Amino acid sequence: MAADTAPELDVSEWLNGPPQSLAALRGKVVMVETFQMLCPGCVSHGIPLAQRVHQTFSHDDVAVVGLHTVFEHHAVMGRDALAVFLSEYRVTFPVGIDRPSGDDVPSTMARYGLQGTPTTLLIDRAGHVRFHRFGRVDELVFGAVLGQLIAEAAPTTEPTATSSAPVTPLGADAPASHAS
Amino acid sequence: MAADTAPELDVSEWLNGPPQSLAALRGKVVMVETFQMLCPGCVSHGIPLAQRVHQTFSHDDVAVVGLHTVFEHHAVMGRDALAVFLSEYRVTFPVGIDRPSGDDVPSTMARYGLQGTPTTLLIDRAGHVRFHRFGRVDELVFGAVLGQLIAEAAPTTEPTATSSAPVTPLGADAPASHAS
Amino acid sequence: MAADTAPELDVSEWLNGPPQSLAALRGKVVMVETFQMLCPGCVSHGIPLAQRVHQTFSHDDVAVVGLHTVFEHHAVMGRDALAVFLSEYRVTFPVGIDRPSGDDVPSTMARYGLQGTPTTLLIDRAGHVRFHRFGRVDELVFGAVLGQLIAEAAPTTEPTATSSAPVTPLGADAPASHAS
Amino acid sequence: MAADTAPELDVSEWLNGPPQSLAALRGKVVMVETFQMLCPGCVSHGIPLAQRVHQTFSHDDVAVVGLHTVFEHHAVMGRDALAVFLSEYRVTFPVGIDRPSGDDVPSTMARYGLQGTPTTLLIDRAGHVRFHRFGRVDELVFGAVLGQLIAEAAPTTEPTATSSAPVTPLGADAPASHAS
Numbered sequence: 056m057a058a059d060t061a062p063e064l065d066v067s068e069w070l071n072g073p074p075q076s077l078a079a080l081r082g083k084v085v086m087v088e089t090f091q092m093l094c095p096g097c098v099s100h101g102i103p104l105a106q107r108v109h110q111t112f113s114h115d116d117v118a119v120v121g122l123h124t125v126f127e128h129h130a131v132m133g134r135d136a137l138a139v140f141l142s143e144y145r146v147t148f149p150v151g152i153d154r155p156s157g158d159d160v161p162s163t164m165a166r167y168g169l170q171g172t173p174t175t176l177l178i179d180r181a182g183h184v185r186f187h188r189f190g191r192v193d194e195l196v197f198g199a200v201l202g203q204l205i206a207e208a209a210p211t212t213e214p215t216a217t218s219s220a221p222v223t224p225l226g227a228d229a230p231a232s233h234a235s
Numbered sequence: 236m237a238a239d240t241a242p243e244l245d246v247s248e249w250l251n252g253p254p255q256s257l258a259a260l261r262g263k264v265v266m267v268e269t270f271q272m273l274c275p276g277c278v279s280h281g282i283p284l285a286q287r288v289h290q291t292f293s294h295d296d297v298a299v300v301g302l303h304t305v306f307e308h309h310a311v312m313g314r315d316a317l318a319v320f321l322s323e324y325r326v327t328f329p330v331g332i333d334r335p336s337g338d339d340v341p342s343t344m345a346r347y348g349l350q351g352t353p354t355t356l357l358i359d360r361a362g363h364v365r366f367h368r369f370g371r372v373d374e375l376v377f378g379a380v381l382g383q384l385i386a387e388a389a390p391t392t393e394p395t396a397t398s399s400a401p402v403t404p405l406g407a408d409a410p411a412s413h414a415s
Numbered sequence: 416m417a418a419d420t421a422p423e424l425d426v427s428e429w430l431n432g433p434p435q436s437l438a439a440l441r442g443k444v445v446m447v448e449t450f451q452m453l454c455p456g457c458v459s460h461g462i463p464l465a466q467r468v469h470q471t472f473s474h475d476d477v478a479v480v481g482l483h484t485v486f487e488h489h490a491v492m493g494r495d496a497l498a499v500f501l502s503e504y505r506v507t508f509p510v511g512i513d514r515p516s517g518d519d520v521p522s523t524m525a526r527y528g529l530q531g532t533p534t535t536l537l538i539d540r541a542g543h544v545r546f547h548r549f550g551r552v553d554e555l556v557f558g559a560v561l562g563q564l565i566a567e568a569a570p571t572t573e574p575t576a577t578s579s580a581p582v583t584p585l586g587a588d589a590p591a592s593h594a595s
Numbered sequence: 596m597a598a599d600t601a602p603e604l605d606v607s608e609w610l611n612g613p614p615q616s617l618a619a620l621r622g623k624v625v626m627v628e629t630f631q632m633l634c635p636g637c638v639s640h641g642i643p644l645a646q647r648v649h650q651t652f653s654h655d656d657v658a659v660v661g662l663h664t665v666f667e668h669h670a671v672m673g674r675d676a677l678a679v680f681l682s683e684y685r686v687t688f689p690v691g692i693d694r695p696s697g698d699d700v701p702s703t704m705a706r707y708g709l710q711g712t713p714t715t716l717l718i719d720r721a722g723h724v725r726f727h728r729f730g731r732v733d734e735l736v737f738g739a740v741l742g743q744l745i746a747e748a749a750p751t752t753e754p755t756a757t758s759s760a761p762v763t764p765l766g767a768d769a770p771a772s773h774a775s
Contacts, residue, residue, distance in 0.1 A: 093496075093503050098458060107375055128499045136453075136491035143453050195287055198378020205379065206386035273676075273683050278638060311676035316633075319668045323633050467735055555647055558738020565739065566746035 059183045061085075061176070062166040064122065066151030070138055071121075075149050077182060080118045082209040084201065087176040089122045089153075089164065092132050092140040094172045100191045101173030102146060108201070109148040116205050121150035124164040124172060129155075177201060181210035239363040241265075241356070244302065245342040246331030250318055251301075255329050257362060260298045262389040264381065267356040269302045269333075269344065272312050272320040274352045280371045281353030282326060288381070289328040296385050301330035304344040304352060309335075357381065361390035419543045421445075421536070424482065425522040426511030430498055431481075435509050437542060440478045442569040444561065447536040449482045449513075449524065452492050452500040454532045460551045461533030462506060468561070469508040476565050481510035484524040484532060489515075537561065541570035599723040601625075601716070604662065605702040606691030610678055611661075615689050617722060620658045622749040624741065627716040629662045629693075629704065632672050632680040634712045640731045641713030642686060648741070649688040656745050661690035664704040664712060669695075717741065721750040 063077055064087070077085060088105035090097035102121070109119040125132045134152060141150060153161035167176070170189045177186035177200060186200050243257055244267070257265060268285035270277035282301070289299040305312045314332060321330060333341035347356070350369045357366035357380060366380050423437055424447070437445060448465035450457035462481070469479040485492045494512060501510060513521035527536070530549045537546035537560060546560050603617055604627070617625060628645035630637035642661070649659040665672045674692060681690060693701035707716070710729045717726035717740060726740050 093499055095504055104375075111373075111376060112379070131491075131493075131496035131499050133491075136496065139453055139488045139491050144455055194374040195284075195378045196291060198375045199292070199382035199385065202379035202382025202384075203386040204382075206383040273679055275684055308679045311671075311673075311679050313671075316671035316676065319633055319671050324635055464735075471736060472739070553651075554734040555644075555738045556651060558735045559652070559742035559745065562739035562742025562744075563746040564742075566743040 061178045061182055061184045062163070064120070064151055065154045065162040065166065066122070067154040068134060068152045070134075070141060070150045070152070071147060072149040075118070075120050075151065077178060080120075081182050082180050083118045084116060084180060084204045085176075085178040086117065086119045086201070087122055087178065088119065089124045089167075089169060089172055089174045089176070091123065091125050091127070091172045092137055093128065096191065097173040098144070101175060102144065104175070104192060104194065104197070105148060106146060112201075112205070117201070119148040121146065121148055122153055122163060123150055124153040124161055124169065124174075126160045126164060126171075129159075177204060179204045180207055241358045241362055241364045242343070242346040244300070244331055245334045245346065246302070247334040248314060248332045250314075250321055250330045250332070251327060252329040255298070255300050255331065257358060260300075261362050262360050263296060263298045264360060264384045265356075265358040266297065266299045266381070267302055267358065268299065269304045269347075269349060269352055269354045269356070271305050271307070271352045272303065272317055273308065276371065277353040278324070281355060282324065284355070284372060284374065284377070285328060286326060292381070292385070297381070299328040301326065301328055302333055302343060303330060304333040304341055304349065304354075306340045306344060306351075309339075357384060359384045360387055421538045421542055421544045422523070422526040424480070424511055425514045425526065426482070427514040428494060428512045430494075430501055430510045430512070431507060432509040435478075435480050435511065437538060440480075441542050442540050443476060443478045444540060444564045445536075445538040446477065446479045446561070447482055447538065448479065449484045449527075449529060449532055449534045449536070451485050451487070451532045452483065452497055453488065456551065457533040458504070461535060462504065464535070464552060464554065464557070465508060466506060472561075472565070477561070479508040481506065481508055482513055482523060483510055484513040484521055484529065484534075486520045486524060486531075489519075537564060539564045540567055601718045601722055601724045602703070602706040604660070604691055605694045605706065606662070607694040608674060608692045610674075610681060610690045610692070611687060612689040615658075615660050615691065617718060620660075621722050622720050623656060623658045624720060624744045625716075625718040626657065626659045626741070627662055627718065628659065629664045629707075629709060629712055629714045629716070631663065631665050631667070631712045632677055633668065636731065637713040638684070641715060642684065644715070644732060644734065644737070645688060646686060652741075652745070657741070659688040661686065661688055662693055662703060663690055664693040664701055664709065664714075666700045666704060666711075669699075717744060719744050720747055 061077055064075065066074070069075065086105060086108055088101050090101050092098075105119050105121060108117060123132070123137055137150070137152065140146075153163045156162045156165060158165075167187075174189045175186070175192050175197070176184060179185045185204060186197070241257055244255065246254070249255065266285060266288055268281050270281050272278075285299050285301060288297060303312070303317055317330070317332065320326075333343045336342045336345060338345075354369045355366070355372050355377070356364060359365045365384060366377070421437055424435065426434070429435065446465060446468055448461050450461050452458075465479050465481060468477060483492070483497055497510070497512065500506075513523045516522045516525060518525075527547075534549045535546070535552050535557070536544060539545045545564060546557070601617055604615065606614070609615065626645060626648055628641050630641050632638075645659050645661060648657060663672070663677055677690070677692065680686075693703045696702045696705060698705075707714075707727075714729045715726070715732050715737070716724060719725045725744060726737070
């Protein structure tokens with residue numbers, strides 16, 4: 056696996072639909088919104104952004120996946136609490152529960168080296184991480200990165216190394232909100 | 236001139252910098268923000284969006300141009316009033332005064348068939364109008380269209396007919412906010 | 416007990432401080448913010464308003480009390496989940512857990528006949544309910560009612576019947592957002 | 596005239612209705628919103644607040660008066676420009692043009708010693724300035740002060756000296772946003 060290829064999601068249970076995998080979504084742009092249901096920034100910004108992307112863009116081009124990466128207060132953010140949360144907040148995209156690891160930090164969160172929640176990831180059609188942002192995301196900047204990734208061709212069976220280049224058209228004035 | 240090629244701007248005077256032309260900006264994505272200084276929607280939404288684009292994206296890729304398309308109350312929205320307005324609102328992108336036509340509607344506004352203000356236009360690197368929106372623009376959707384246009388290659392000297400295709404990756408759920 | 420006198424709070428446990436009672440708070444204006452921790456309107460509007468009132472006004476004049484009135488999904492909104500919620504959302508005013516009644520609707524919620532959450536109550540210095548609003552509260556209107564109640568003198572030991580008059584200075588244009 | 600009595604408005608022309616005077620409004624709470632039509636903070640915050648107060652509270656209790664205190668760029672903020680501005684922004688409360696003084700600062704602005712625009716004033720039923728704020732006003736705090744002033748009785752013909760006490764119920768936590 057090339058260094059830039061996004062690690063697969065390791066999920067113990069899926070809510071809001073059938074199991075998802077990055078492998079099966081290859082060819083689409085994938086937004087992975089990692090959150091905890093009792094994280095204020097997730098509730099105010101991360102989840103609403105993910106829901107808007109899910110409702111706005113064609114599902115042929117963009118797949119939105121939530122990932123419940125609980126790394127604290129595990130006892131009160133279990134599966135049943137999450138299900139109520141998703142219903143009350145009218146979240147309709149599929150949400151996976153990041154697999155407990157025995158440590159506080161669950162499995163996928165560790166694979167990606169996430170700092171905390173909310174963290175928003177964009178994975179391009181070829182399966183490479185092209186946007187990784189901890190904290191609030193600017194909608195204009197995020198939209199521009201998403202649009203660029205949508206515009207890229209889906210990979211052939213042999214993706215070239217150059218397809219994992221970071222998104223570069225944003226200038227020096229742009230917030231430091233994306234990284235490969 | 237092909238049907239889709241953006242008409243040239245017809246401007247009587249430029250503020251905030253030297254004269255601009257779409258011809259000279261060919262190869263970049265151009266955002267044209269048309270406004271009137273006493274239009275509430277322009278002040279609340281259109282001008283702040285244009286200013287943010289101007290500050291966020293590389294000027295090698297994206298040029299922002301304001302166009303003061305006064306079609307009512309001409310006596311109180313003249314050149315000197317506009318200059319004060321631009322200073323007070325800290326607008327730093329170049330702004331052209333749409334040339335008076337003898338009619339209420341000024342010259343460029345008539346060429347583009349604009350309904351009113353604010354109207355936001357995006358012109359691709361090849362000089363074709365790809366986004367034309369009267370009223371408030373959704374930042375996420377606008378960002379995505381902008382990102383897609385940034386991702387397109389600059390035209391060779393002989394642009395192909397297909398380069399003027401409307402931006403299509405946005406799905407059926409998207410607001411009807413773009414048109415070629 | 417006179418018809419207008421606010422029923423006492425019936426609470427099984429207090430978080431964020433010692434037990435509170437309306438009887439003990441007599442002489443102050445009391446804001447009672449009823450909520451459920453997984454109710455989006457409570458998280459977006461009700462709790463932030465209560466927190467702002469708690470931080471803005473003198474505690475000699477205004478007491479803010481939260482009341483966790485769980486009437487659905489009891490299993491996932493228990494005492495420990497609430498404690499995490501209050502910590503994560505930095506709620507610093509005292510919060511009581513409305514006493515379970517055996518029915519879905521807890522004890523105090525039934526006494527007050529609340530329709531749902533969030534519901535915001537204002538109780539005047541003499542112990543009468545003067546504002547009762549289900550849903551989002553307008554800050555300007557709420558502030559005006561609060562200011563009027565602050566301005567009223569604390570009751571003597573024999574409050575007069577007229578002290579329970581509804582707040583009337585708001586005109587016919589005001590939203591129908593208060594009731595005795 | 597007592598030190599605290601609000602100076603009379605000195606206006607060269609009234610728009611949106613007949614001439615107003617503080618003397619004639621005695622007995623009501625008066626909100627005076629001073630602004631310049633090309634001042635961004637006035638357009639974003641001051642004028643919308645004044646319009647909301649005008650629409651929300653009974654005109655028997657609260658009178659809203661705008662005052663166009665132009666102290667810069669006089670040539671482009673004249674009477675006709677102001678009339679267009681008020682129409683475009685749907686301002687419906689009466690607006691006086693602060694009388695030119697021969698100096699940059701107009702007459703009423705000098706009388707009140709205003710620092711700039713927007714400045715929001717509240718004058719109580721007895722004619723005393725009780726709130727004087729330059730810059731953005733917090734709606735919750737402003738509402739509370741307004742509510743307290745509404746709750747005060749209208750003066751008899753011989754107001755007592757104590758009626759001009761500053762609004763004091765706001766505690767030490769309150770923003771420093773009011774002064775007598």
